Amino acid sequence: MKESKDFFWPSYVDLMTALFLTMLVMFVLSYKLFHDKEAGLRAANKQLNVQLQEKKKLDEIKAALKRLESNYFIYNQRYKRYELNFPVTFAPQSAVLPAVAQTPLVKAGRFLLSQMQAIKNDESVQYLIVVEGRAAKDLRFPASDPRNADGPAVRQLSYNRALAVIRLWEQAGLRFPNNLEVVAAGSGFRGAGRYTGNQEALNKRFIIQIQPKIGSIGK
Structure with a gap:
């Protein structure tokens, strides 16, 4: 009975360690995916802002050329x-x-x-x-x-x-x-x-x- 208990606890510790490492890896991957997605959104917003500025400038040009x-x-x-x-x-x-x-x-x-x-x-x-x-x-x-x-x-x-x-x-x-x-x-x-x-x-x-x-x- 004692030998059975001695075998159970090391196995339990190993299992918990494996689960912890798995959760840690999943957390790191999730954080990276979130960070990449956030960076992508920032880049998209920046590109959209550039396009809006260009459209505004083109509208100014069209209005000025209209006066020709x-x-x-x-x-x-x-x-x-x-x-x-x-x-x-x-x-x-x-x-x-x-x-x-x-x-x-x-x-x-x-x-x-x-x-x-x-x-x-x-x-x-x-x-x-x-x-x-x-x-x-x-x-x-x-x-x-x-x-x-x-x-x-x-x-x-x-x-x-x-x-x-x-x-x-x-x-x-x-x-x-x-x-x-x-x-x-x-x-x-x-x-x-x-x-x-x-x-x-x-x-x-x-x-x-x-x-x-x-x-x-x-x-």
Whole structure:
């Protein structure tokens, strides 16, 4: 009987020790899972806060760009872009800005600059302002005529026309801040949303693309 008791207690102690170790391991695992879940929730909340801040900033940008609609710019709802609200008619194969268009273009540039400066943001948010020049085909000639050929020459011509606008702004003293990068582009006879048919001549215009640079809002 004594030997039976001597055998029972060591076994009981071993059993309790094993149960204690099991409970300890389960507690450690539970604590780690809880800690990881809590860290995940904190990270998710942080990401959500960043997204909310970015949305708020984008809403500010949209509201400011909305004010561009005026006598100088018109918003093309279908293609989500701004276009000059007045025609600029170049001489054929020429990138020289017509004298009659220079004053309106300077006023449009000043208006654009004032509206962009009205956006409340710090300089960490960068914007890209693309002045895209376009060219119109000469309907007096068939599509197969070399004067209506879509190639490097016509794209260079439309680029030079856009560059002429930016140089005009510079000569007029327009100075865009460091967080507004203004670049010239030329699409020639290409590009989305071209006018067709008897409206072909309307393609002699500039398109203003304004976008915050990727990654700059998150800063």
